[in-house]
Amino acid sequence: MFPNATADKDSLQGLHDRLRVSAFSIGVMGFVVNAIAYLSIVLLGDVTALITLEVGSYAVVLGLIAFCAYRDVYVQRVLFGGLVAIYITFWLTAFAYAYRQETMLLSLPLVVFVPLLVTMVLPHKLLLGLIPFQFFAMHVYVSEFGLADMGVTWSDPQQFAFSLGLAGFSSVCFLAFAVLAIARTDTDVKLVDLMGDKEHMASVDSLTELLNRRAFLNRLEDHWPPSQGFAIAFLDLDHFKPLNDQYGHQMGDYVLGEVANRLREVPSTLATARLGGDEFAVCCIDPGRQKPAEEAAAELHSRLVVDLQTDIGPISMGVSLGFAVYDESYESLSMLLRAADAAMRRAKSTKSGWATFDHEIDSAALATSSIEFELKAALRSGNIRAAVQPIALTSDMNVTEYELLARWVNSGLEQDPGPAQFIPIAEKQGLLNEMLWVTLSEALDELNFERHRLAINVSPAQLSASDFVDKLLEVLEAHAVSPGSITLEVTEEVVFRNLDRNVEVLNRAREAGMAIALDDFGSGYSSLSMLGALPLDKLKIDQTLIRKAQEDRRSANILNAAITLAQQLELIACVEGVETQEALDQVVAMGADQVQGYFIGRPSLIQTLTGSDV
Numbered sequence: 001m002f003p004n005a006t007a008d009k010d011s012l013q014g015l016h017d018r019l020r021v022s023a024f025s026i027g028v029m030g031f032v033v034n035a036i037a038y039l040s041i042v043l044l045g046d047v048t049a050l051i052t053l054e055v056g057s058y059a060v061v062l063g064l065i066a067f068c069a070y071r072d073v074y075v076q077r078v079l080f081g082g083l084v085a086i087y088i089t090f091w092l093t094a095f096a097y098a099y100r101q102e103t104m105l106l107s108l109p110l111v112v113f114v115p116l117l118v119t120m121v122l123p124h125k126l127l128l129g130l131i132p133f134q135f136f137a138m139h140v141y142v143s144e145f146g147l148a149d150m151g152v153t154w155s156d157p158q159q160f161a162f163s164l165g166l167a168g169f170s171s172v173c174f175l176a177f178a179v180l181a182i183a184r185t186d187t188d189v190k191l192v193d194l195m196g197d198k199e200h201m202a203s204v205d206s207l208t209e210l211l212n213r214r215a216f217l218n219r220l221e222d223h224w225p226p227s228q229g230f231a232i233a234f235l236d237l238d239h240f241k242p243l244n245d246q247y248g249h250q251m252g253d254y255v256l257g258e259v260a261n262r263l264r265e266v267p268s269t270l271a272t273a274r275l276g277g278d279e280f281a282v283c284c285i286d287p288g289r290q291k292p293a294e295e296a297a298a299e300l301h302s303r304l305v306v307d308l309q310t311d312i313g314p315i316s317m318g319v320s321l322g323f324a325v326y327d328e329s330y331e332s333l334s335m336l337l338r339a340a341d342a343a344m345r346r347a348k349s350t351k352s353g354w355a356t357f358d359h360e361i362d363s364a365a366l367a368t369s370s371i372e373f374e375l376k377a378a379l380r381s382g383n384i385r386a387a388v389q390p391i392a393l394t395s396d397m398n399v400t401e402y403e404l405l406a407r408w409v410n411s412g413l414e415q416d417p418g419p420a421q422f423i424p425i426a427e428k429q430g431l432l433n434e435m436l437w438v439t440l441s442e443a444l445d446e447l448n449f450e451r452h453r454l455a456i457n458v459s460p461a462q463l464s465a466s467d468f469v470d471k472l473l474e475v476l477e478a479h480a481v482s483p484g485s486i487t488l489e490v491t492e493e494v495v496f497r498n499l500d501r502n503v504e505v506l507n508r509a510r511e512a513g514m515a516i517a518l519d520d521f522g523s524g525y526s527s528l529s530m531l532g533a534l535p536l537d538k539l540k541i542d543q544t545l546i547r548k549a550q551e552d553r554r555s556a557n558i559l560n561a562a563i564t565l566a567q568q569l570e571l572i573a574c575v576e577g578v579e580t581q582e583a584l585d586q587v588v589a590m591g592a593d594q595v596q597g598y599f600i601g602r603p604s605l606i607q608t609l610t611g612s613d614v
C-alpha cells in the first residue's frame with residue numbers, strides 16, 4: 001500500500017508502520033465522511049459560508065494527515081497536530097454558529113461527542129492538556145446556547161447544573177482516554193524495549209559486544225554487491241588454546257575483549273564481528289582504494305599484535321590475518337568471507353602473520369571451503385545422489401552386486417566436486433552417516449534385490465556410532481530389503497581404531513545376515529594378522545595391484561598371492577580396477593571370484609540405470 005512500507009509488526013519499524021496505517025485511515029475516512037456530510041448539506045440547500053469554511057478546514061487537515069502518512073513524513077506530528085487543529089476548529093465554529101444563531105437540534109449532541117471522537121487517539125499529555133479547555137468550552141456553550149434548540153426551558157440554576165454535568169462528563173471521558181493512552185504507550189515502550197533487547201541479544205556477541213556472525217553477514221548483505229574498495233579481514237588468534245589452558249578462561253575472555261576493543265578502534269570499517277571462538281572479522285571500506293591490500297592488511301595486523309597489558313604482566317598475542325578485497329569474481333558475500341578465511345589459513349600455516357587472498361595460490365583452499373560451506377545444504381536439498389558401480393562374477397560375467405557410491409550433482413559450484421573432494425570433508429563434518437542414509441534409501445528403492453546385492457562403504461567413525469547397525473537394519477526394514485542382500489565394506493583402518501568394538505559391531509551385522517568385505521586390500525599396511533582379527537567374507541584387492549601386475553611379473557605374483565590367500569581363507573576374492581580385457585583374462589586365470597572396474601562398468605547415477613541393469 002505504501003512505498004517502502006514494512007510489514008514487520010514485531011519491530012520498532014512495525015510500530016511506526018501501524019501508526020502510519022492508522023493515520024492514513026483516519027485521514028482518508030475522515031475526508032470521505034466530511035465530503036459526504038458537505039454534499040448532503042448542499043443537497044438539502046442549507047450551505048452557509050461558515051459551513052463551507054468549517055468543512056474546507058477539516059478537508060485540508062485530513063488531507064494533510066493522509067498525505068504525510070502516505071509519504072511517511074512527520075506522520076506522528078501531523079496526525080496529532082491535525083487532530084488538535086480539527087478539535088479547535090470544531091469548537092470555534094460551534095461558537096460561531098451559536099453566536100450567529102445558526103444552531104440546530106443536533107448541535108448539543110455534536111458538541112458532546114465530536115470532541116471525544118476527534119481526540120480519542122491523542123497521546124495522554126495532549127489529552128490532559130485539553131481537559132480544562134474542554135471543560136470550559138462545554139460549560140460556556142451549554143449554559144449560554146445549548147438548551148435553546150432543544151425547546152427546553154430551565155431556570156438558570158438548572159441550566160448551570162446541567163452544563164456543569166456535561167462539562168464534567170466530557171472531562172472525565174478525556175481523562176479516561178488519557179489513562180488508556182498511558183497504558184498504550186507503556187505497552188508499546190515495553191514492547192519496543194523487549195524487542196530491542198531481543199534483537200540486541202540475537203545480533204551481538206555477549207562477551208565482546210561485537211556483532212555475531214549472522215548480524216555481520218546481514219549488515220554486509222545490505223551493501224552487496226559493494227562498490228570498489230570493500231574488503232574483509234578474517235582473523236584468528238594464534239595459540240589461544242594454550243593461553244586458556246595455562247591462565248584460565250577468565251584470562252582468555254579478557255584477551256578476547258581486548259582484541260575486540262582494538263578492532264573497534266580500526267578506522268573506516270563497516271562492521272566488526274566475533275565470528276566465534278577466537279575468530280574475528282572486519283569489513284573495511286576504502287572507496288578510493290587509496291591503500292594497496294598488502295598495506296591495509298599489514299597495518300591492521302600491526303594494530304593487533306601489540307602486547308596486551310594484563311595483571312600477570314604483558315602478554316604477546318599472535319594473530320593470523322587474511323585479507324580479501326572485493327572484485328567482480330566474488331559471486332557472493334560468503335565467498336568473499338571464505339576467501340579471507342583461506343588467506344588467513346595460509347598466513348597461519350606459513351606463520352607470516354597476514355596474507356592477502358591470491359586467486360592462484362588460494363583457489364584450492366577456497367574450493368575446499370566452498371565444499372565445506374555447501375555440503376550440508378546439498379545433502380538436505382537432495383543434490384547428493386546415489387551412484388552404483390557393478391561387480392561381476394568371473395564364472396559367467398553376470399553382475400550380481402553393486403557398490404554404493406555418492407555423487408554430488410547440481411552443486412552450483414564451478415565444477416561438481418568429486419567424491420575424493422567431498423567425502424573427506426563429509427567425514428570431518430560428521431556427515432558421513434547422513435550421506436549414507438540418503439544414498440542408501442535411494443538405492444534400496446531402485447535396485448532389484450532378487451538379482452543383486454548392494455555393497456556399502458562404512459568408515460570406522462560410522463561403525464563407532466552406537467546405533468549404527470540398528471539404524472541400518474531399520475532402514476533396510478523400511479524398504480523391505482533383507483540384510484542378507486547387503487555387504488559392508490570396511491577398510492583396514494577399522495583395525496587401528498578401537499578394534500574390539502569394531503569387531504563386535506561387525507559380528508552383529510554378520511549375525512543379522514550381512515556379509516563383510518575388507519576393501520582396498522594391498523594398498524596400506526595389509527597386515528596378515530588383521531585378516532585373522534576381523535570377521536570377513538570377502539577380500540577386495542586394491543586396484544593398484546592389477547595395474548602393476550600388468551607391468552611386471554613380480555607384481556603379478558603378488559596379485560596371484562593375494563587371490564590365493566583369499567581362497568585359502570575361504571574368502572571371496574574380488575579384484576578391483578579391472579579396466580581391460582587383458583586384465584580380466586589375467587585375474588580370471590589367477591582364480592579371482594569377482595571383478596570390478598571400468599571394463600565391467602563405470603559408476604553411474606542409479607536413476608540412469610535401465611530396467612535390465614537393475
Ligand SMILES: Nc1nc2c(ncn2[C@@H]2O[C@H](COP(=O)(O)OP(=O)(O)OP(=O)(O)O)[C@@H](O)[C@H]2O)c(=O)[nH]1
Binds near residue numbers: 237238249251252253
Ligand atoms: N576464554 C574463552 N575461550 C574460548 C571461547 N570460545 C572458544 N574458546 C576457546 O578458543 C580455542 C580456539 O581454538 P583454536 O583456534 O583451535 O586454538 P588455537 O590454540 O588458537 O589454535 P591455532 O589457531 O591453530 O593457533 C578453544 O580452545 C576454545 O575452547 C570463549 O568465549 N572464551
